[in-house]
Amino acid sequence: MEQVTYKVGIVGGTGYTGVELLRLLANHPAVDVVAITSRSEAGMSVSDLYPNLRGYYDLAFSEPSEAVLLGCDVVFFATPHGVAMEMAPKLIAAGVKVIDLAADFRIEDMETFSKWYGLEHSCPDVMSDVAYGLPELFRDQIRQAKVVANPGCYPTSILLAAVPLLRSGLVSLDGVVADGKSGVSGAGRGANVAMLGAEMSESFKAYGAKGHRHLPEMKEKLHQLVDQPVDLTFVPHLVPMVRGMESSVYLTLTADASEAALHSILETTYEDEPFVDVMPLGSLPETRMVKGSNMCRLAVYRPQGGSKVVVLSVIDNLVKGAAGQAVQNMNILLDLPETLALEQVALMP
Numbered sequence: 001m002e003q004v005t006y007k008v009g010i011v012g013g014t015g016y017t018g019v020e021l022l023r024l025l026a027n028h029p030a031v032d033v034v035a036i037t038s039r040s041e042a043g044m045s046v047s048d049l050y051p052n053l054r055g056y057y058d059l060a061f062s063e064p065s066e067a068v069l070l071g072c073d074v075v076f077f078a079t080p081h082g083v084a085m086e087m088a089p090k091l092i093a094a095g096v097k098v099i100d101l102a103a104d105f106r107i108e109d110m111e112t113f114s115k116w117y118g119l120e121h122s123c124p125d126v127m128s129d130v131a132y133g134l135p136e137l138f139r140d141q142i143r144q145a146k147v148v149a150n151p152g153c154y155p156t157s158i159l160l161a162a163v164p165l166l167r168s169g170l171v172s173l174d175g176v177v178a179d180g181k182s183g184v185s186g187a188g189r190g191a192n193v194a195m196l197g198a199e200m201s202e203s204f205k206a207y208g209a210k211g212h213r214h215l216p217e218m219k220e221k222l223h224q225l226v227d228q229p230v231d232l233t234f235v236p237h238l239v240p241m242v243r244g245m246e247s248s249v250y251l252t253l254t255a256d257a258s259e260a261a262l263h264s265i266l267e268t269t270y271e272d273e274p275f276v277d278v279m280p281l282g283s284l285p286e287t288r289m290v291k292g293s294n295m296c297r298l299a300v301y302r303p304q305g306g307s308k309v310v311v312l313s314v315i316d317n318l319v320k321g322a323a324g325q326a327v328q329n330m331n332i333l334l335d336l337p338e339t340l341a342l343e344q345v346a347l348m349p
Helices: 016-025 066-070 082-094 110-117 122-128 136-146 153-168 214-226 259-270 319-335
Strands: 006-011 031-037 074-076 098-099 130-132 148-151 176-184 233-236 245-252 277-279 296-301 310-314
Touching: 006 016, 006 066, 016 031, 016 214, 066 214, 066 277, 074 082, 074 319, 082 098, 082 122, 082 176, 098 319, 110 214, 110 277, 122 130, 130 136, 136 153, 136 319, 148 319, 153 176, 153 214, 153 233, 153 245, 153 259, 153 296, 153 319, 259 277, 259 296, 310 319
Parallel strands: 006 031, 006 074, 074 098, 098 148, 130 148, 176 233, 277 296
Antiparallel strands: 176 245, 245 310, 296 310
């Protein structure tokens, strides 16, 4: 039986998530990237901007064309916040599936969205057709969706680590602490003095300590997944590497449970998941174990047999934290094998 080829468009393809989408889709047997838009680089060959794609695409960046995008089966938005919600209603009406890698559809409460992003949502009526794109926890909703809100990178690493134990009844829903560390590619490709090598090399810092915009996203999803409010403190940090993310999640036991029992809960939750690896007891996940891959690797500890539980989580912020997860969501939407074009082995060293 001949393979169906789906037409894909990418809006805003010059950033790091845009080139990751192109890299992953270059080896996808069921899609054809027919358009990649950029107002700033219109007319430039994709391979001129990203030489790693030379020989894979005979395509140039173009001004956004409504006619071309409306002819696609799936359109990815790798754009700043506020762009996807302006274009989504017309695309949905034409039967195009929308996957937004920004935050336009991640938060369902419109008041909360406006507070944290400083934008009035232009199409709140579309939210009934949106699924939060974390497949391991929202797969059934994704299958039925017209729009997928690709999660933030920090929420991906933290929710995968925290949810199984929060659901177990063995840990408190109060006093949950998530300590996240990300490489500088998470800040995007735009010129920024703070991201210069001389500014961030050999240094380590927290940011967003008073409140980061991924916090309301995580709290809303935790409430939905656990069916009760979760008291979460989240502090992100910038580390001097290009890509990679490590999140340490701290929880408090409310009942006695051995480290092995806690490990078993994670293993059972993710035993059939192709992109979550619960590592053996005593393991220490490293970001290089997932670099370039769509994998999340987890480990759990109960230090000194005390009342605290620590779950360690590593992902590549540009793959499982962004473009790889977006492709995973596309595969689900199109009823394709979920692992298609996503089975890259992590790069070491």
